[in-house]
Amino acid sequence: MSAPTVPSATAAGSGRSATERFTQKERSTSSVDQARVSAIATDAITALHDVIRRHGVTYAEYDALKAWLIRVGEDGEWPLFLDVWVEHVVEEVANADRKGAVGTIEGPYYIPGSPEFRSGATLPMRDGEQGTPLLFQGTVTDLDGNPIEDARVELWHADDDGFYSQFAPGIPEWNLRGSILTGADGRFAFHTVKPAPYQIPTDGSCGALIAAAGWHAWRPAHLHLKVSAPGKQLVTTQLYFEGGAHVQDDVAQAVKPELILRPTPAASGHGEEVTYDFALDPA
Template sequence: MTAAHHLPTAAGSGASATERFKTDKSGNAGDTPAERVDLLAREVLEAVHATIRRQKVTYDEYNALKAWLIEVGEAGEWPLFLDVWVEHVVEEVATEHRQGNKGTIEGPYYAPDAPDQGHRGVVPMRENEPGTPLTWTGRVMSVDGEALPGATVELWQADADGLYSQFAPGIPEWNLRATFTADADGRFEIRTIRPAPYQIPTDGPCGKLIAAAGWHAWRPAHLHVKVSAPGHERLTAQLYFPGDQHNDDDIASAVKPELMLDPRSHGDGETVSYDFLLDRA
């Protein structure tokens, strides 16, 4: 995996994810009616109470949980914990009405306003960035097949060490992050590198949970995208590669068959084709 001097700490990554969430997304919770808060809080607590009764949870286990929850908060790992183990169900419920492309979780490492590379360009990366060159061509359309000129495709991905720019030290701000704007026919071409599988941070409390439960921490290789166009619902997805050993046991439970790419060898790299159909808003 990563050389030790480049490894970010879970606390550092968690703090970055927490601050990003506070900046971009935390302002909407106050609009939830009290009746809805009461219903959700009661059902969550009832599920916890039922588990305690069914499993005869001891005080030692309860205190271990309390200590762990405190540590998750102090380490800033709530975004990591929720995005890895909870978000996939929220996404499933929130998008079950859609007729267009399937989506999946956003995860904790999105950053808005990545540089726009037009409809055809290269994702910003360091000189000699490790990875197999990958060219992705695609088209953005409405569910009725109408091309969506000017649609945006935001892409972000981890580097070969599994690290994301803006969430790990020593990486240029927009490394492996870009926005592409579809042409008059809704087409785009993205040149990047094939991502690598990686482990989520394991030196913090989420890592302690993984070790205590005997789980693994691996995510399969994936490209993150957000696709949007006026008058249409934004699609958030991750695109995966066949043959990855963790496609079937992703720690984040985010892989779907509809999100699998079909890479073809081409020269010294690979090519893929993948289109998007967006639902009308």
């Protein structure tokens, strides 16, 4: 009997998986502030009115917009649209007062509960995992530079084909995902591989927008991180690689100068290494 065929990983499939995960996500049940909803909704609608007037939008363009908005819902791509074109501004506002480590968007591929290690670890990966070996290390401190023991550093990223475990078929559950609790010196170290750039899904309504506008659909290679500790603010961020494709024109507009990594040849002679430290703000 032949072995079952494993479906091929695709950007569209990853996008659908991310949307399904989001619909299962627990959200706040706090009461709605009607005055705040009214103010935000009124300003958003007024801004759209201004765009229509400024560009002299025609009825044909208006009908195209209605059809596209309906398709976004039918395709289940509102989470994708918002994560790519809106979240970076929400993050900017939310973290405007942060004095320590710089944050950026979370993106759709975070999964809590990754395997936990102490101080140093090799991320779970397949035998012969493709990609340049990478030692990613650093220290977690408070704003005064004092090391924080038992800070949690969560790391996850795409593989060398641009796909994430749990969002594409044929990849082990926790592949390239892990968490480290820092020691008394606040240090952490991950052995992993450098991820690849990848395209966001383009077979649905978001792809139709990209094609109609003549944009590209690429995100630069990046590491995702969440760093937290008792009594400190959680920071969610992504780190990019200097000189990498699309660092200068990320479709999600999430790259910041402070988030650029500059790896050097590893002291072991095998792959590359880079050090990046996190200073956490008080909660």
